[in-house]
Amino acid sequence: MNKTININLAGIIFHLDEPAYEAFKAYLSAVKNALEGQEGGTEVIADIEARIAEIFSLRIAEYKREVVSANDVEFVISTLGRPEDFQDDDDATFSQQQHKHNGSSQKTKKRLYRNPDERFIGGVASGIAAYFGTDTVWIRLIFLVLLFFTGIGFLTYIILWAAIPEAKTTAQKLQMRGEPVNLSNIEKSVKEELDGVKERFGRFREENKGAGNKVGDGIQSFFAFILMLLETIFTFIFKFIGIILVIAGIIFGSFLLLGMLGVVATTWNIGGFEYMHFDGAVLGLNGLEAIIGSGLTLNLMRAGALLTLLLPLFGLVSLIARAFGKPLANGRILNIAGGASFFVGLVLLIYSGFKVGESFKVSATEMTTTTLSGHQFDLRADLIEENDAFLFEVDDEHLRIENVHLNIKKTFDSTATLVLKHRARGKNNSAARLRAQNFNYPVNQTGTVLTFNEYFSVPKDALFRAQELSGTLYLPVGAEVFLDPSVENVIYDIDNYHNMLDRNMIGHTWRMERKGLVCVDCQDIEYYSNDDLNEIDEAIEEVNDGLEDLEDGISEEIERLELELKRLKNK
Amino acid sequence: MESSPLTNDYMKIENTKAQMRKGILEYCILGILRTGDAYASDIIAQLKEAKLIVVEGTLYPLLTRLKNAGLLEYRWEESSSGPPRKYYSLSELGQNFQDELKLTWEELQQAVEIITTPKTTS
Numbered sequence A: 001m002n003k004t005i006n007i008n009l010a011g012i013i014f015h016l017d018e019p020a021y022e023a024f025k026a027y028l029s030a031v032k033n034a035l036e037g038q039e040g041g042t043e044v045i046a047d048i049e050a051r052i053a054e055i056f057s058l059r060i061a062e063y064k065r066e067v068v069s070a071n072d073v074e075f076v077i078s079t080l081g082r083p084e085d086f087q088d089d090d091d092a093t094f095s096q097q098q099h100k101h102n103g104s105s106q107k108t109k110k111r112l113y114r115n116p117d118e119r120f121i122g123g124v125a126s127g128i129a130a131y132f133g134t135d136t137v138w139i140r141l142i143f144l145v146l147l148f149f150t151g152i153g154f155l156t157y158i159i160l161w162a163a164i165p166e167a168k169t170t171a172q173k174l175q176m177r178g179e180p181v182n183l184s185n186i187e188k189s190v191k192e193e194l195d196g197v198k199e200r201f202g203r204f205r206e207e208n209k210g211a212g213n214k215v216g217d218g219i220q221s222f223f224a225f226i227l228m229l230l231e232t233i234f235t236f237i238f239k240f241i242g243i244i245l246v247i248a249g250i251i252f253g254s255f256l257l258l259g260m261l262g263v264v265a266t267t268w269n270i271g272g273f274e275y276m277h278f279d280g281a282v283l284g285l286n287g288l289e290a291i292i293g294s295g296l297t298l299n300l301m302r303a304g305a306l307l308t309l310l311l312p313l314f315g316l317v318s319l320i321a322r323a324f325g326k327p328l329a330n331g332r333i334l335n336i337a338g339g340a341s342f343f344v345g346l347v348l349l350i351y352s353g354f355k356v357g358e359s360f361k362v363s364a365t366e367m368t369t370t371t372l373s374g375h376q377f378d379l380r381a382d383l384i385e386e387n388d389a390f391l392f393e394v395d396d397e398h399l400r401i402e403n404v405h406l407n408i409k410k411t412f413d414s415t416a417t418l419v420l421k422h423r424a425r426g427k428n429n430s431a432a433r434l435r436a437q438n439f440n441y442p443v444n445q446t447g448t449v450l451t452f453n454e455y456f457s458v459p460k461d462a463l464f465r466a467q468e469l470s471g472t473l474y475l476p477v478g479a480e481v482f483l484d485p486s487v488e489n490v491i492y493d494i495d496n497y498h499n500m501l502d503r504n505m506i507g508h509t510w511r512m513e514r515k516g517l518v519c520v521d522c523q524d525i526e527y528y529s530n531d532d533l534n535e536i537d538e539a540i541e542e543v544n545d546g547l548e549d550l551e552d553g554i555s556e557e558i559e560r561l562e563l564e565l566k567r568l569k570n571k
Numbered sequence B: 001m002e003s004s005p006l007t008n009d010y011m012k013i014e015n016t017k018a019q020m021r022k023g024i025l026e027y028c029i030l031g032i033l034r035t036g037d038a039y040a041s042d043i044i045a046q047l048k049e050a051k052l053i054v055v056e057g058t059l060y061p062l063l064t065r066l067k068n069a070g071l072l073e074y075r076w077e078e079s080s081s082g083p084p085r086k087y088y089s090l091s092e093l094g095q096n097f098q099d100e101l102k103l104t105w106e107e108l109q110q111a112v113e114i115i116t117t118p119k120t121t122s
Helices: A018-035 A041-063 A070-080 A090-102 A124-132 A136-149 A152-163 A170-177 A183-195 A201-214 A218-268 A285-292 A296-323 A331-358 A429-437 A485-489 A532-570 B005-034 B040-049 B056-068 B092-121
Strands: A004-009 A012-017 A275-278 A281-284 A362-372 A376-382 A392-394 A398-401 A404-411 A416-426 A444-446 A449-453 A456-459 A468-476 A480-483 A509-513 A516-519 B072-077 B085-090
Touching: A004 A018, A004 A041, A012 A018, A012 A041, A018 A041, A018 A070, A018 A170, A041 A070, A041 B040, A041 B056, A041 B085, A070 B056, A124 A136, A124 A152, A124 A170, A136 A152, A285 A296, A285 A331, A296 A331, A362 A429, A362 A532, A376 A468, A376 A485, A404 A449, A404 A509, A404 A532, A416 A429, B005 B040, B005 B056, B005 B085, B005 B092, B040 B056, B040 B085, B056 B072, B085 B092
Parallel strands: A376 A449, A376 A480, A404 A468
Antiparallel strands: A004 A012, A275 A281, A362 A416, A392 A398, A398 A456, A416 A468, A444 A449, A480 A509, A509 A516, B072 B085
16 A cells, blocks of 8 residues: 655646655756746746646556556656756756766765754754765764853854755755766665655655645645744754753763662672762762661662663663664664653652651650769760761661761859760651660760760661761860860860860860850960950950850750650650 | 866867757757647657757757747647647747758858868868
């Protein structure tokens, strides 16, 4: 079964099958191209169309058929001759002879056209490539590089798109490639086009519909033009957005890919992904297990990541294949399969992500208070890593989390106390509370030396749920503390009289006074300005600070008592 | 781009041949129509038979040019096999033109004979 297309030739309707139509259309437009602009050109075209109609009619009658076939078109071409035979001037005659006898070796002058058959946006790159006789890939690369580094590529492309005409007819396409416009080349070119007919079947049908409407209906053709214009604009916008998305996607995707590869790697314990660095934070890959757990959710997420990765993988394969000029034969199936798995994978990822997110909903705090002996302290930290990074570490039973903050405050008690607040999250209150109680954070006091761990540990199956430990060392007035340099990563924003930063406080001894922590062995600290006015200001500030601290102390005290009361009630 | 001398000469010969044929072609068309009115396809058939033209395409622009120059006239005739056809005839101007061309042709023939004959014998 073959589809036929109706054409109107000199007032007679002919049915052409598809190959015949393609060949005839190419031939007629080449002939028209040769004759247009010539004196009496339109009349000659009408004469020729009439003659072709006559030949078609004769052949249909002769062979008792209803449909014009490619053979008939070939007969017409051999009877009427090449498009350049229709030119009625000396030059044309001359060049005709030239082609006839010198055909294959003779290259006619090339002209720059946009190539509509091989286009990504407007066919500019492939047209330029044809003009210079190189592969389109290189021209596209140049445009991309220009786009990336200067942005000039975009503007250049738009200007070229507007300036270079599109190669519409077969003759123009031949000129674009610099091949002489003669019968054998037109035949060759038409045959090449025929090879692509099946692929363009859908589009072609649309065109044909449009052609039918155009005849005699000005309004409709106007709308068709607007529609075509809009289509072109939208196609361009979509493609432009597409390019931006591709660039953004490559950047974002490479991060995501790394993450998902990590998830996948944990499935089979593939090495090389043990640590991923994100903006200074170190996330141990087994830390992923610490967040998600080793149950169903992790497997769902793994499956999701795998399925989601398939599409970009397929896409990459077919992109590479296309870049090397060998498009995949079953690329469509790959695309559909990739798209489906991407969608399913995304759903799985979102679902498991939501499940994990849900278990971060509620926060709970537990508190322990330890009374310390003595008024002299030497603060040290037991470090596991040199850098100041947030870290998980998982061993067989425990999850170690480096999320400890230590502060020093004033107390009006006579003894020093250490208050540790354990915070954790869970999907409900009791889950969060259970987690908050399951902290292991030993604090050692040997003589004056007070050793803090940089990390605390929780049972492995408690999972990481934003556990946080903030300790406060309450010092009575008169107590002294030495901050060993090792505590730099542990202490957090300690208020002191000199408003010194944490990193400047270490390595010094501090005494708790009524006005706050005062450095005992710091040098070159100006306590007061020499200016009298400033001295008064300082004094006022000092009083205010003292009052504020008092208020702070009282509210801390109230908080502490309230929590104590709660605990007693619970018991 | 320089062509080799050989192809250059060859092209010149082809060009000259084409020029000669083209000049005669107009005279022949007028000659055919002198014997009676004809369709374009009839004229083409006769010219093809005489091997003056190879493809039909050449003729349509020529006929239109001669018609526009007032040498030819045409009328539409219904056809049993296809669309209506143009039926060409010589105008009065065309007849005079053909007479003059005939004279010129005969003169040229003589001239060519006179010039070429002695050379071959001597």
